[in-house]
Structure formats: structure tokens, C-alpha cells
Amino acid sequence: xxxxxxxxxxxxxxxxxxxxxxxxxxxxxxxxxxxxxxxxxxxxxxxxxxxxxxxxxxxxxxxxxxxxxxxxxxxxxxxxxxxxxxxxxxxxxxxxxxxxxxxxxxxxxxxxxxxxxxxxxxxxxxxxxxxxxxxxxxxxxxxxxxxxxxxxxxxxxxxxxxxxxxxxxxxxxxxxxxxxxxxxxxxxxxxxxxxxxxxxxxx
DNA sequence: AAGAAGATTAAA
DNA sequence: TTAATCTTCTTG
Numbered sequence: 167x168x169x170x171x172x173x174x175x176x177x178x179x180x181x182x183x184x185x186x187x188x189x190x191x192x193x194x195x196x197x198x199x200x201x202x203x204x205x206x207x208x209x210x211x212x213x214x215x216x217x218x219x220x221x222x223x224x225x226x227x228x229x230x231x232x233x234x235x236x237x238x239x240x241x242x243x244x245x246x247x248x249x250x251x252x253x254x255x256x257x258x259x260x261x262x263x264x265x266x267x268x269x270x271x272x273x274x275x276x277x278x279x280x281x282x283x284x285x286x287x288x289x290x291x292x293x294x295x296x297x298x299x300x301x302x303x304x305x306x307x308x309x310x311x312x313x314x315x316x317x318x319x320x321x322x323x324x325x326x327x328x329x330x331x332x333x334x335x336x337x338x339x340x341x342x343x344x345x346x347x348x349x350x351x352x353x354x355x356x357x358x359x360x361x362x363x364x365x366x367x368x369x
Numbered sequence: 370a371a372g373a374a375g376a377t378t379a380a381a
Numbered sequence: 382t383t384a385a386t387c388t389t390c391t392t393g
Contacts, residue, residue: 209376218376220389229389234374247386260371266376285379297377363378 176237177354180256180263185353186331187254190208191324192270194303201278202305203270203293204324206359209337210351211253211261218343221262225282232311233262240319242310249297252305254314254321268296268338271360278302295362330357338364347357
């Protein structure tokens with residue numbers, strides 16, 4: 167069994183971390199059971215200079231405080247009145263950058279995922295979106311600001327993905343961010359069947 | 370104090 | 382295309 171990635175993995179350039187997370191495995195231990203999936207889609211959020219980032223302009227609120235922690239912590243926020251999004255905080259303390267995990271390929275604990283996501287008709291729909299994967303893995307507001315180098319929530323080595331199998335594109339749903347919306351900060355495993363439905367920013 | 374928008378999803 | 386649903390941030 168692989169070990170959780172060390173904190174040093176996260177305390178690096180955010181775009182690099184976003185790219186290298188493709189193929190890694192996100193694991194949540196629930197009642198002693200592993201619920202996990204291979205990460206197939208991520209987005210980098212580059213802090214104070216990134217209009218699409220919650221911490222743009224060094225904005226510091228109760229919600230964004232997580233991003234100011236040292237790399238290797240979680241940042242989970244509630245959105246649209248019904249969904250959670252899971253991010254890993256990157257870089258050193260006080261540099262508020264993070265990587266949003268947008269999609270997984272279900273790996274372990276698929277039965278548990280089905281019970282947490284009854285609306286998903288196919289296994290494919292269990293974790294192919296940022297809100298969906300949180301629901302499937304049981305990630306919620308209580309999982310904000312956790313250290314990701316230990317249970318119950320961590321990331322470990324998964325599959326080896328070749329560089330030419332990783333696709334880069336603009337981030338989803340950040341049209342309001344002006345020029346930043348065009349930055350190629352979304353990484354996905356090329357042609358993978360589990361990437362999220364939306365494939366480009368709205369016009 | 371009130372209103373608008375949001376790193377989404379599912380159903381029509 | 383839109384409803385669902387609520388937290389966060391701004392005063393649009």
C-alpha cells in the first residue's frame with residue numbers, strides 16, 4: 167500500500183502540483199474502509215493575482231483562511247447552496263494558492279459511493295465532477311483545513327500518466343475572471359471517460 | 370439589512 | 382434552460 171504523499175509535494179509551484187496530481191489517488195477512510203479514486207482532472211488557482219481565485223487581491227475571510235495555511239492542507243468550500251468542492255492547498259504558508267480536484271475515476275469503495283450518490287445512474291457518474299466526487303467520498307465542511315499527509319483524507323501514488331496524455335485547457339465556470347479565465351490552468355487525462363461534463367468555459 | 374452571485378448538478 | 386438552495390460578500 168502506498169504512503170500518503172508528503173507535505174513537501176504540495177509546497178511547490180501550484181501549476182506543477184496540479185499537473186502532477188493527474189494519476190494520483192485520492193483516498194478517504196470512512197469507518198475503516200478506503201473510498202478512493204484516481205484523479206483525472208484538476209485546476210490550479212493562483213492566489214492574489216488570479217481573478218478566478220477566492221483569494222484574489224489577498225482577500226482574507228473565514229472561507230479563504232484555509233488557503234493561507236501551509237501547502238498540504240485541504241480547502242473545502244460550499245457552493246451553490248448544495249455542493250462542496252475539494253481543493254489541496256499549495257506553496258508555503260501565507261501564499262493562498264490551491265488546486266481544485268474536478269474529477270476522479272472510481273477505484274475503491276464503489277458500493278459505498280453508490281449509496282452516497284443514489285442519483286448517479288452509472289458508475290461513470292459517481293465522481294466525474296467536483297461536487298459529485300465530494301458527495302461520493304463523503305467530503306464536507308468538516309474536511310476543511312485537514313492535513314493531507316495522514317488519514318482520514320490523503321493522496322497517494324496511483325497510476326503513471328505520460329506527459330503527452332495530459333491535456334491543458336482554460337478553467338471551467340470562471341468567465342467573470344476576465345483575462346485570467348483564458349489561462350490554461352486546467353489539466354485532464356486526455357480522452358479519459360471520467361473527466362467532468364463541461365469541457366470548456368462558457369462564452 | 371438585503372440582495373446578488375457563485376470554482377455545480379440534475380432534470381426538462 | 383432552469384430550479385434547487387445557502388453561504389459569502391457587497392451594497393451591484
